[in-house]
Amino acid sequence: MKSMLDLKKEKKVDKIIQDFIKKAKKKPVFCRIPIKYSQKFYAELDSAINPQFQLFIARENDMIKDNLRAVCPKCHSWLFGDEIRNFVYIFESLKIHSPNQKRFGKDHLCFNMNCDSQDIIFLWGIPENKRNYILKKLGN
Numbered sequence: 060m061k062s063m064l065d066l067k068k069e070k071k072v073d074k075i076i077q078d079f080i081k082k083a084k085k086k087p088v089f090c091r092i093p094i095k096y097s098q099k100f101y102a103e104l105d106s107a108i109n110p111q112f113q114l115f116i117a118r119e120n121d122m123i124k125d126n127l128r129a130v131c132p133k134c135h136s137w138l139f140g141d142e143i144r145n146f147v148y149i150f151e152s153l154k155i156h157s158p159n160q161k162r163f164g165k166d167h168l169c170f171n172m173n174c175d176s177q178d179i180i181f182l183w184g185i186p187e188n189k190r191n192y193i194l195k196k197l198g199n
């Protein structure tokens with residue numbers, strides 16, 4: 060059973076995700092959430108931004124590929140666009156995932172083997188020259 064604290068945290072993360080999606084339709088946005096919510100984040104963002112696509116079908120003109128970035132707040136390792144999907148969704152039965160992908164998608168730890176971060180920062184449409192500012196603001 061989930062504790063009150065867990066439920067409260069879940070509600071807070073839900074709000075962060077919904078705010079991010081709402082803003083992403085119009086302008087650049089970023090947020091920091093626990094890695095364990097990254098699949099929920101990705102699924103909800105994808106269905107809001109790309110309602111015409113199914114998740115694992117090859118795509119053209121994919122907004123996610125062009126706009127979404129993920130960075131670890133601790134070690135500053137990056138993931139780009141639709142690559143993020145392959146870290147968020149882990150399928151045990153298909154032995155196709157790298158140890159880094161499993162670490163992120165299943166153990167909910169940073170994909171960098173030498174980092175113990177449990178949080179991830181998602182960025183949407185943020186220009187490269189603003190990225191350091193965001194890391195300073197939300198990084199460890």
Ligand SMILES: [Zn+2]
Nearest residue numbers: 131134169174
């Ligand atoms: Zn890290």
